[in-house]
Amino acid sequence: MLTALxxxxxxxxxxxxxxxxxxxxxSYIHTGWxxxxxxxxxxxxxxxxxxxxxxxxxxxxxADWVPSLGIHFTAHVDGLGLLFALxxxxxxxxxxLYSIYYLSKxxxxxxxxxxxxxxxxxxxxxxxxxxxLIVLYTFWEITxxxxxxxxxxxxxxxxxxxGALKSMLITVMGGFAMLVGFVMLYSMxxxxxxxxxxxxANDITSHNLFIPAMLVILLGAFTKSxxxxxxxxxPDAMEAPTPVSAYLHSATMVKAGIYLVARLSPxxxxxxxxxxxxxxxxxxxxxxxxxSAVRQTDLKGILAFSTVSQLxxxxxxxxxxxxxxxxxxxxxxxxxxxxxxxxxxxxxxxTFKGSLFMMVGIVDHETGTRDIRRLGGLMTVMPITFTxxxxxxxxxxxxxxxxxxxxxxxxxxAMVDITSFHxxxxxxxxxxxxxxxxxxxxxxxxxxxxxxxxxFTGKMQPEKLDTKxxxxxxxxLLSPIVLISLVIVFGFFPNILSYSVIExxxxxxxxxxxxxxxxxxxxxxxxxxxxxxxxxxxxVIGIGTLLYLSLRKWVAMYQVFPDSLTLNHVYDQTVVGVxxxxxxxxxxxxxxxxxxxxxxxxxxxxxALVFVLFNKNAFSIQADLAPISVYExxxxxxLVSTAFVVMFTKSRLKAIIGLGVLGYTIALFFVxxxxxxxxxxxxxxxxxxxxxxxxxxxxxPHISKELEKVRFxxxxxxxxxxxxxxxxxxxxxxxxxxLFESISGFFPEASYDEAGGKNMVNVILVDFxxxxxxxxxxxxxxxxIGIYTMIKLRLAGRNEL
Amino acid sequence: MEILMSILAxxxxxxxxxxVLSKNMIRIIIGTAIxxxxxxxxxxxxxxxxxxxxxxxGLKASTYTDPLPQALILTAIVISFGVTSFFIVLGxxxxxxxxxxxTEKLRGTDSYD
Numbered sequence: 013m014l015t016a017l018x019x020x021x022x023x024x025x026x027x028x029x030x031x032x033x034x035x036x037x038x039s040y041i042h043t044g045w046x047x048x049x050x051x052x053x054x055x056x057x058x059x060x061x062x063x064x065x066x067x068x069x070x071x072x073x074x075a076d077w078v079p080s081l082g083i084h085f086t087a088h089v090d091g092l093g094l095l096f097a098l099x100x101x102x103x104x105x106x107x108x109l110y111s112i113y114y115l116s117k118x119x120x121x122x123x124x125x126x127x128x129x130x131x132x133x134x135x136x137x138x139x140x141x142x143x144x145l146i147v148l149y150t151f152w153e154i155t156x157x158x159x160x161x162x163x164x165x166x167x168x169x170x171x172x173x174x175g176a177l178k179s180m181l182i183t184v185m186g187g188f189a190m191l192v193g194f195v196m197l198y199s200m201x202x203x204x205x206x207x208x209x210x211x212x213a214n215d216i217t218s219h220n221l222f223i224p225a226m227l228v229i230l231l232g233a234f235t236k237s238x239x240x241x242x243x244x245x246x247p248d249a250m251e252a253p254t255p256v257s258a259y260l261h262s263a264t265m266v267k268a269g270i271y272l273v274a275r276l277s278p279x280x281x282x283x284x285x286x287x288x289x290x291x292x293x294x295x296x297x298x299x300x301x302x303x304s305a306v307r308q309t310d311l312k313g314i315l316a317f318s319t320v321s322q323l324x325x326x327x328x329x330x331x332x333x334x335x336x337x338x339x340x341x342x343x344x345x346x347x348x349x350x351x352x353x354x355x356x357x358x359x360x361x362x363t364f365k366g367s368l369f370m371m372v373g374i375v376d377h378e379t380g381t382r383d384i385r386r387l388g389g390l391m392t393v394m395p396i397t398f399t400x401x402x403x404x405x406x407x408x409x410x411x412x413x414x415x416x417x418x419x420x421x422x423x424x425x426a427m428v429d430i431t432s433f434h435x436x437x438x439x440x441x442x443x444x445x446x447x448x449x450x451x452x453x454x455x456x457x458x459x460x461x462x463x464x465x466x467x468f469t470g471k472m473q474p475e476k477l478d479t480k481x482x483x484x485x486x487x488x489l490l491s492p493i494v495l496i497s498l499v500i501v502f503g504f505f506p507n508i509l510s511y512s513v514i515e516x517x518x519x520x521x522x523x524x525x526x527x528x529x530x531x532x533x534x535x536x537x538x539x540x541x542x543x544x545x546x547x548x549x550x551x552v553i554g555i556g557t558l559l560y561l562s563l564r565k566w567v568a569m570y571q572v573f574p575d576s577l578t579l580n581h582v583y584d585q586t587v588v589g590v591x592x593x594x595x596x597x598x599x600x601x602x603x604x605x606x607x608x609x610x611x612x613x614x615x616x617x618x619x620a621l622v623f624v625l626f627n628k629n630a631f632s633i634q635a636d637l638a639p640i641s642v643y644e645x646x647x648x649x650x651l652v653s654t655a656f657v658v659m660f661t662k663s664r665l666k667a668i669i670g671l672g673v674l675g676y677t678i679a680l681f682f683v684x685x686x687x688x689x690x691x692x693x694x695x696x697x698x699x700x701x702x703x704x705x706x707x708x709x710x711x712x713p714h715i716s717k718e719l720e721k722v723r724f725x726x727x728x729x730x731x732x733x734x735x736x737x738x739x740x741x742x743x744x745x746x747x748x749x750x751l752f753e754s755i756s757g758f759f760p761e762a763s764y765d766e767a768g769g770k771n772m773v774n775v776i777l778v779d780f781x782x783x784x785x786x787x788x789x790x791x792x793x794x795x796x797i798g799i800y801t802m803i804k805l806r807l808a809g810r811n812e813l
Numbered sequence: 814m815e816i817l818m819s820i821l822a823x824x825x826x827x828x829x830x831x832x833v834l835s836k837n838m839i840r841i842i843i844g845t846a847i848x849x850x851x852x853x854x855x856x857x858x859x860x861x862x863x864x865x866x867x868x869x870x871g872l873k874a875s876t877y878t879d880p881l882p883q884a885l886i887l888t889a890i891v892i893s894f895g896v897t898s899f900f901i902v903l904g905x906x907x908x909x910x911x912x913x914x915x916t917e918k919l920r921g922t923d924s925y926d
Contacts, residue, residue: 607917637814685857690886697890756879756880763870771870772868772880773883773884796895799899
């Protein structure tokens with residue numbers, strides 16, 4: 013049964029169908045206004061679930077899809093799913109509003125844009141609200157697909173197509189690996205339902221497939237969430253329109269992988285490998301993303317790498333949070349804090365990154381460039397945009413009093429806490445966690461400052477800009493203003509999120525820690541006292557400021573790495589190399605010569621059959637063979653010598669005559685073996701065939717005079733002998749193992765009594781098995797018509813081919 | 814007897830395969846004809862060559878040879894004849910159009926390289 017919840021998930025798809033009609037019918041209204049209703053209504057709809065999930069209740073609705081395979085469209089709303097659903101619809105609403113002012117009604121193909129965007133929205137909702145793994149995978153791939161379409165929205169640009177293809181290849185590769193993992197989960201637990209898998213999680217930890225399933229599912233999550241080294245698609249996806257970058261590539265799609273990691277944490281977090289993989293990859297990505305962001309000169313490039321880095325940060329906190337399952341008790345809540353931080357930062361990142369993308373879009377829209385080398389001094393002309401940029405960037409850098417400061421403090425807390433973790437001797441290398449996190453935060457600080465100060469301060473360079481810069485229209489500013497207000501609100505009043513959104517989501521990620529009626533203790537506040545985290549933040553600000561001011565002196569170090577060592581280079585070479593290799597491979601055996609193909613076929617035939625015959629030991633010659641008479645020996649000698657003549661003669665005429673001799677000899681064999689009808693037919697047909705051969709090839713002047721050069725080839729002879737031997741062996745084994753008697757006893761009895769004929773062969777041909785004959789007549793007819801048309805038809809247009 | 818006939822069928826297949834592997838179109842067509850001879854002999858042999866009267870009830874014999882493989886071979890002969898004659902004319906036409914009967918020269922022009 014489809015419920016309202018199901019319809020809420022597929023509502024964007026339904027709406028997408030109507031977009032082109034609305035576009036055509038109401039061409040004077042920007043299509044975005046109609047589309048805006050969808051996420052707004054959905055957002056309001058999902059708000060009503062907040063009190064339900066806050067009370068630790070979940071809503072599940074099942075609709076059958078393929079019940080025989082255990083695939084149901086199960087909508088499941090719990091804290092985690094609801095958090096994402098609210099993000100998707102909420103940011104979606106703001107992005108649609110922004111796009112109305114960003115995309116021109118006259119110049120752009122809006123129906124494409126909004127159809128793809130709605131498809132994406134529906135797919136994302138499906139991913140986060142599906143309880144069935146196969147349904148989740150279906151929606152997951154639709155997000156990849158619609159992201160591909162959105163990145164290549166300006167498909168006439170080559171870079172858009174390149175970026176779209178790259179993201180498609182990488183995310184679909186991961187998605188497919190994930191599907192393999194889902195199937196492994198199914199074979200371990202016998203169900204596709206996530207909740208049921210979680211319930212049986214303890215039983216499968218020692219299963220052989222547990223670790224492989226974890227690895228391939230993580231591969232899917234890492235590729236989608238742009239984790240190192242799969243992050244390379246995200247910067248190239250910046251060719252998409254800015255609303256798309258803001259929505260897909262900062263707030264929603266890239267968090268699908270994070271959602272998956274969080275969702276399946278109750279299943280996999282029991283194993284230590286999960287913690288190491290998730291936290292390790294997260295930290296690597298965090299560092300590499302923030303490190304690479306500093307060298308970018310394109311504003312969207314900076315934001316892309318910054319997204320990569322922040323996603324790594326969230327993921328590393330989720331990984332550390334998994335330690336809670338091993339060691340926490342409800343009293344100290346030491347590692348649970350990491351999960352809190354992950355979720356809090358997830359929300360924060362969506363707010364400030366969304367607003368920053370929109371800010372960059374405004375700058376791009378109003379100045380015509382996103383290159384920080386051409387920008388500068390926009391502070392006075394674009395004061396509102398500047399304010400947005402300052403708040404967003406400072407929050408991203410982790411400065412008080414914005415929400416980014418709070419999540420960064422919690423992040424440092426988690427990383428420092430992990431050093432006290434005693435699993436796998438972390439005392440020695442655990443110190444790496446906070447150090448790497450701290451260095452990455454310094455780089456985060458630097459690029460955040462670059463984003464603001466390189467764009468808005470300094471000298472304006474009007475000669476380098478295409479248009480005269482001015483403040484954006486209010487409609488365009490509205491969405492980033494809303495988001496930036498949220499940055500401040502969540503910064504000052506973080507606890508409005510604590511028990512309404514974050515705590516229920518934590519209950520979904522760490523269900524095994526909660527007893528009946530218990531809840532996590534979530535309290536986010538500014539002042540912890542003089543803790544180590546505070547000193548770390550002060551260090552970040554101090555060293556970050558110094559490094560930013562001396563940026564020009566050390567930025568040259570990025571040139572130390574040659575281009576051939578970059579991951580993009582590796583990707584490009586792989587794509588080109590695979591194409592070249594497959595083309596070379598195909599070229600090496602698809603030569604275009606029939607002879608070569610026949611050689612493959614015959615060699616395989618001989619090799620496979622001989623292997624099977626010997627493998628099955630198929631030879632045991634029985635005694636009841638027919639006796640050999642002298643006539644047969646004579647005929648056999650004739651047959652063999654003629655065959656050799658045909659094989660090795662240089663004259664074409666001799667070969668044709670030899671073929672005739674073969675046919676007549678076989679007719680004589682048919683006489684000896686008491687097959688009068690066969691002998692008759694064989695004689696006539698052989699005569700006609702030889703006549704045809706002679707007609708076509710002897711009486712034709714050009715062919716007949718030309719003596720052909722038959723080259724002896726040893727390879728051909730060996731293959732032919734192999735084929736001959738194989739056939740002989742098959743003939744012998746067929747006689748040596750008769751599984752059951754033939755039905756030929758039936759024909760002598762039935763031929764006359766039932767069919768009224770005394771010639772059994774003829775009775776079989778026209779009576780018992782008349783269908784064969786009918787179709788054989790058809791074959792002859794087709795051959796005759798074919799020959800006739802070949803001779804008669806001359807297509808006039810041949811020269812055009 | 815069956816072993817001798819199996820060997821004969823093998824020799825026919827060998828000769829046919831050798832012909833088919835050559836470059837010349839006529840030799841290839843002759844090769845296919847020889848292979849079909851080999852197949853017919855093999856069919857007859859595999860059904861067993863036990864002596865008996867020809868499958869004609871008018872002879873009133875005690876045992877007859879198996880009529881079923883004979884019917885199958887008859888069908889096969891006719892079909893291979895149809896195919897062979899089609900091949901002959903096709904080879905002839907190809908020669909008329911392209912001026913060669915060398916299969917190595919008969920290659921598509923829009924090749925991959």
